[in-house]
Amino acid sequence: MVPEYNPSKIEKTAQEKWLKEGRFKSKPDNRQKYYCLSMFPYPSGKLHMGHVRNYTIGDVISRYKRMNNFNVFQPMGWDAFGLPAENAAIANKVSPKDWTNQNIEHMKKQLISLGLGYDWSKELRTCEPQYYKWEQLIFKKFYEKGLVYKKKSIVNWDPVDETVLANEQVIDGKGWRSGAKVELKEIDQWFIKITDYADELLSSLDEVDWPENVKTMQKNWIGKSHGAEIKYQIADTSKYLTVFSTRPDTIYGVSFIAISPNHEIALDLAEKDSQVKNFLNKCNETSSAEAYMTKAEKLGIDTGMKAIHPITKKNIPVWIGNFVLLDYGTGVVMGVPGHDQRDFEFASKYNLDITQVISLGSDDALPITNKGTLVNSDIYNDLSSDDASLKIISQLKSDELGEGLVQFRLRDWGVSRQRYWGCPIPVIYENGEAKLVEEKDLPVTLPDLPEKSAPIPLSQNKDFYNVSEEIKRETDTFDTFMDSSWYYARFTAADNESEIFDENTKYWLPVDLYIGGIEHAILHLLYSRFFHKALRDMGMVDGNEPFKKLLTQGMVLKDGAKMSKSKGNTVDPQSYIDKYGADTVRLYMMFTAPPEQSLEWSESSVEGASRFIKKVWNLVIDKKYISIDMPNKFSKEEMDLRRKTHSTLKKVTSDFESRFSFNTAIASIMELLNAIPEDFKKSDAADSKKFCLNESITIILKTLNPIAPHISEFLWDHFHQESSLDSIESSWPEVQENLLEVSEFELVIQINGKVRGKVLADIDFDQDKIEEIAKKVENVSSNLEGKDIKKSIYIKGKIINFVV
RNA sequence: GGGGAUGUGGUGGAACUGGUAGACACGCUUGGCUUAGAACCAAGUGCCGCAAGGCGUGGGGGUUCGACUCCCUCCAUCCCUACCA
Incomplete structure (x- = not known):
């Protein structure tokens, strides 16, 4: 009688064993180190699918690295301060502290039940004084600096x-x-x-191995731009309004100046003018969120003041505009409706002049926001935008009415x-x-x-x-964000009560791989990078960047939207762990989508993952490893299986190593399992077949181990009960390249790019020989009849295309 | 408004370097096993068509012997937008 697969039992046993033997505790040694960090969670109550996905990815990579003889450090902790605890306190009359700590206890159990291999001796909670004491010290040092x-x-x-x-x-x-x-x-x-x-922060992005899209987002966020600060004198006063513009070449097209409703001048004016006051009150009825402000209808009010154009000396009206941000630039902008979308809309609405000063040479429908050639700009006509900008800046400079300036979009951190x-x-x-x-x-x-x-x-x-x-x-x-900006460094010395960092910090930093949601691509990562640089300058850590490589996992979606409590579309992972076991949930998560892409939750696909796990169980559970000497000869069927076994290993290794493509790795393990012929599995099979089967089982269990560690370790130990082989995670197997060589391949024959036939061909045939056998193929010869072959293109080992 | 992505069968996805589109799985159909169901096993499954064949990777256009892949353009969806984490 074959024992039935009982995930809850074997998983619990394995997890207790791992904790007891301290398998995932790490300390410096002479192997190559690998600090694998997943973004720590906010303890909201229970794990959600995003956590499960994130932490499974980290654990799979950690276990894979461990099998490849890396000294792996994988810690876990809690981003324990935050708004939800206060909301819970109001709703349920529990203290934020108790609520948070209870959540942590529960979520920690869930993490353990997923089989995640963390070094819990370095656990930290940001809400505890032994953590935030050091944060306060860092702030003090920042202050002193x-x-x-x-x-x-x-x-x-x-x-x-x-x-x-x-x-x-x-x-x-x-x-x-x-x-x-x-x-x-x-x-x-x-x-x-x-x-x-x-x-x-901008330049050292070149030093890190991060996805290009994240680097681009950070670059755009920092937003370094070259432009000019230009002073407009307020008519009949000695005061000036200073604007920042990235397009000084458009200065002849300025038809109004707009100041922020929070600008000093606007506030002063409101004291005297009730209409302005009403307008400012209206502007203040909004959210401070940028997305909200810029989507709001563009409103303005004429202050009645005039500003003197620094070059033409014409009077131009000064408006207050709700779209002008006080925190960016100087809180004053020059309105160039001909060449800025927003200014164009504003000017159209309030009937302000729209002058074209840039031409693209053709189709000059305004607004033209690209650079071009200057028109209507007096002595600067016919210059390119870039040339004109330089010359205009130098004129302003000599008139003491402006200067060239580098401006950042990035603002200081409140x-x-x-x-x-x-x-x-x-x-x-x-x-x-x-x-x-x-x-x-x-x-x-x-x-x-x-x-x-x-x-x-x-x-x-x-x-x-x-x-x-x-x-x-x-x-x-x-x-x-302060709490989460330096936890990656504190992990290395989390149990050190007398020092913030120690010699372990030097050994483990930087983080070799940081894994987390794409939604953190800007803020959290930018703040952490800033912290690291500032800590470096205070001699507290080494290196310029905290995270060498970054893996940004996509969102877990349901019905096309991010799973969230507020949308009410969450799926509780716990019920799936209870029903199918952690190995199945881990396998499902890794199989359903590549890590960077968003993952659409699908109820029924979990069944497929479970089915595969059971198939592996059924394959191995009634067998014991018997040592067999390598046979001298293999049949074709046996060679095919050996080739499949090693090509699978090669595929899985490269998927793990170069692109974290776990879904395709799992697919190829499934293929291997499906490729084992039935008679190889029989207890009375010939030794040569058993030898091949041993090889396949070894590769299946080893390659599956990082993804489904409980069942693969259980089956490995069970399989080798009567022999004395090393533990499953002692090593990653090696590909036998000589088994992968093939002499024949399937030649695809195309006529004008359309597939017309296929034929087996020798890999060493030259193009003439290939053409000869390709033309003999039935469907090809009939399609070529009466046609001139103009050209034929042969791609070795793949395809031949006849152009007729 | 700005920035970043994504779009391939009924569904999740594969095609890694411009070279057989749909691997692997889910679902479905048929058959086997079963008193019945579940589970399991076998075969089939992009669309249209009896077939020959044609069509097909969000829409339109382009480059190429050849495009899911490169270029232009349009559309849709998702994420971030500085006090959610």
């Missing part, structure tokens, strides 16, 4: 709840809980000068949050003057909440902020 400052900045303000809202909490311009119209409000906040590193569940910013105010908390007084610990209390912001917690009559604490907490 001049990378930290305070300035006013705009937030979403809910006037009913009297709280700051995240962009996510603003729905259609209204607060999600109160439903009140959200207002923009300026408050004092801490900023980190990431822009000091803008140039290096790290203040007015929330409870975050890392306290380690600052005290002594008689109003900000000072960083002394190192010996760190950490500044987040106070616990009273039993069953809703989150109380630190600004309402007198015991916390009131140190003495003169000394008050900062009550903002850090953006949670």
Whole structure:
């Protein structure tokens, strides 16, 4: 009687064994190191499909590397501060801390039940003082290095709840809980000068092995542009409006100046003019999210002020425009409706002049946003855009009305949050003057909440902020991106309580492979890269970049949309683990789509993965390995199987090694399994057949081990029970190249690019011989009859094409 | 609005370097096994057509002996857009 496949039993046994023997604990040794990191999760309650996919990819690669004799470090931790814990606290009257820790305990069990090989001795939680103590220290060092400052900045303000809202909490311009119209409000906040590193963040992208699309997104985000700062004098005053423009060549086409509603001048004007005031109020009824602002209808109001064009000296109107961002450039733009889409729409709406100053030579329908040749530009006519820009900048410079300038789109990083569940910013105010908390007084610990209390912001917690009559604490907490910007480095010394980093940090960094969702392609990765560079400059880590190679996995979709609670289209992985076992879920995840692509969840495909696992089980479970000497001769059938076995191994190895293409690797293992003839599996099969079968079983189990580690290790041990072979993960098998050579191939015969026939041909035949046998093929000869062959193209070992 | 992707059978996907489009799987159809079902096994399955044959990789155009692959253009969907993580 063949024992039935019982995944829950063999998986649990294997997982307990791995934990007990500490199989995934890593320490430096003389092998080549491989630090494989998957983005740590926010502990939202239970694992979702995106986590399962992400962590399976990381584990498959880690196990593969381990079989290839790498010293692998694969840690896991928790991005434990954040908004959802506060929401849960309000909804369920549990403290954010308890809620978070309970979630972590549950999710950790789930990770273990998926068979993920983490070094749990380095686990970390960002909400614990032993983690954020070091974050506060880093902030202090940033401050001492001049990378930290305070300035006013705009937030979403809910006037009913009297709280700051995240962009996510603003729905259609209204607060999600109160439903009140959200207002923009300026408050004092801490900023980190990431822009000091803008140039290096851009240039050192060349040093990393990252997907081109991610590099492009980062480049565009940083947005280095060459342009000019141009000063427009305000008529009848001695004041100037300074604009930044990337297109000084279009300066003769300026027909208005637009300033941000939050610009000083606009605010001053509102004091005197009620119409302007009303307009500004209207502009402030919006979300601060860029996507929201720029999609909103373009609105403007004429201030009545005039600005003097720096070259033509004509008066041009000054408007306030809701599309002008205060934080980008100078908060003032010059409107060139002929050559900018947005300005064109604005000018059309408010009947402002539209002048063409750039020509492409033909089809001059405005707006023309490309560069071209100047027209209507006085002495600059007929120059190219680039030449004209240089000359115009030099004229402005000699008139002291402007200069050439490099501008970045990247803005400094606002790290203040007015929330409870975050890392306290380690600052005290002594008689109003900000000072960083002394190192010996760190950490500044987040106070616990009273039993069953809703989150109380630190600004309402007198015991916390009131140190003495003169000394008050900062009550903002850090953006949670701070927490996740350096955890990759802390993992290497996570159990070291006396130092932030140690000699292990030097050994393990940089991360050799970082795996995570494509949605983090810009912000998280940019902040981490900045942190690494700043830490490097303080002598705390080595190297310029934290993540050598990056693998961005696609989203897990259901019905074409990202799985999310808010959309109500989530699928709980746990039920599938319970029903089919972790190996099946892992196999399904790897088989259904290549890692970079989005994965559309399909209920029924899981069945297929399960079926394959059972087939492997049924193949091996009733057999025991018997040592057989290699036979002198093999039959054709035996040779075919050996060739298939080794070509599969070659395919799987290259799929793992060069392109992380697990779906095709699995497909070829399935092919191999299907290719084993029935009579090879019989207990009374000839020794030569058993030899070939041994070889196939070995390759199937070994190549499957990174993907489905429980069943393959179980079957391996079971198969070798009576022999004394090494453990399954001791090595990755080697391809026997000599078995792959073939003397014959199937020649495809085309006429004018259409397939007309196929015939077996010798690989060594020359083109004449190939043509000769190709013309003899029935369907080919009939199709060639009465036609002139103009040309024939032969691609060796593949195809011949007759052009008639 | 800006930036980045994706688009191939009924479905997920394969075709890696311009060389047989649809590997591998799901689903479906037929048959076997079974009292019946599940499971399992075997065969078939891009579309139109009785067939010969023709058509076919989001739409349109181009380069090439040959295009899913390269170029131009249009369309649709998804992700990010600085306070979700």
